[in-house]
Amino acid sequence: MSYPKDMADLTHGDDAAAVNALRSAVMRLSRRLKHQRVDESLSPTEMSVLGTLARCGTATPGELARKEHVQPPSMTRIVALLEAKGLVRLEPHPEDRRQKVVTQTDKAEAMLEESRRKRNAFLAGLVEALDEDEWAKVREAAPVLEKLAQL
Amino acid sequence: MSYPKDMADLTHGDDAAAVNALRSAVMRLSRRLKHQRVDESLSPTEMSVLGTLARCGTATPGELARKEHVQPPSMTRIVALLEAKGLVRLEPHPEDRRQKVVTQTDKAEAMLEESRRKRNAFLAGLVEALDEDEWAKVREAAPVLEKLAQL
DNA sequence: TATTGTTATACTCTATAACTATA
DNA sequence: TATAGTTATAGAGTATAACAATA
Secondary structure, X not given: OOOOOOHHHHHOHHHHHXXXXXXXXXXXXXXXXXXXOOOOOOOXXXXXXXXXXXXXXXXXXXXXXXXXXXXHHHHHHHHHHHHHOOOEEEEEXXXXXXXXEEEEOHHHHHHHHHHHHHHHHHHHHHHOOOOXXXXXXXXXXXXXXXXXXXX | OOOOOOHHHHHOHHHHHHHHHHHXXXXXXXXXXXXXXXXXXXXXXXXXXXXXXXXXXXEOHHHHHHHHOOOHHHHHHHHHHHHHOOOEEEEEOOOOOOOEXXXXXXHHXXXXXXXXXXXXXXXXXXXXXXXXXXXXXXXXXXXXXXXXXXX
């Protein structure tokens, strides 16, 4: 097994505290976000899949399952629900007839745009309680957290 | 309705991007952490409740439900499971016989200590992929995220 | 009459195992 | 024989509604 270059640091009080704070905050924030659905008919993972598709363009169900860290049967169900809502299209894979290609529709794109405004309104309410320095720290860390999530 | 002092900033590209990255990262990281259980017999919310108790000392089931953003019946079940595992004690409230007081046991404290080591090992694996500057940003933001989560 | 906590019940989301079709 | 996706089924976790005890 290999250890990170700064493994020793993680035993320091500050880093251990940061790790604890991060874990606790992620679990609790995720619970809040679940309730604050931008579209009442879309689950958090469905939203996440649409976000991934918006970044990737297209993907196969298998790729989506790996990226979202869910099992293939779960992704089958999620994609089917999204298709039923007219948010994605399912097409045959051009080179491998076992696979399928998932693409987001215009309706999904419009919904993502609409949802962004609602998310901003919700988060603005929370950010209101932060001072500018605190918000700056979150803003700086956000892309790093996203990188962490997709490792 | 009142608006945050920096509402305008949230419509800027950078802040909107940060908000999107934060939401996506929180949802995906929470899914990872669910799998990476420090104790296989404890759900993420059970862990979170123990963490809250460690900070607060004691709390009533109702207080815990509000802090963890779950409904009272869910907290009833969670507390009962924790009690069955010998991790919390339930005592009558000294002033109000409707309420109960939840306290963590020594066993819970020892388990939290053990779990911290396991968490560090898991997160160290992820942090390995970050450079020092990136990790510094996460470390700075961690306490702010915790504040955000408990608003 | 309002509030705290509980019981009973149903729903949502995800996983595992077994199956089909294609490579 | 291995891989992509699906179907069927079960389990975990949470919510809502109805109820009991106390304020």
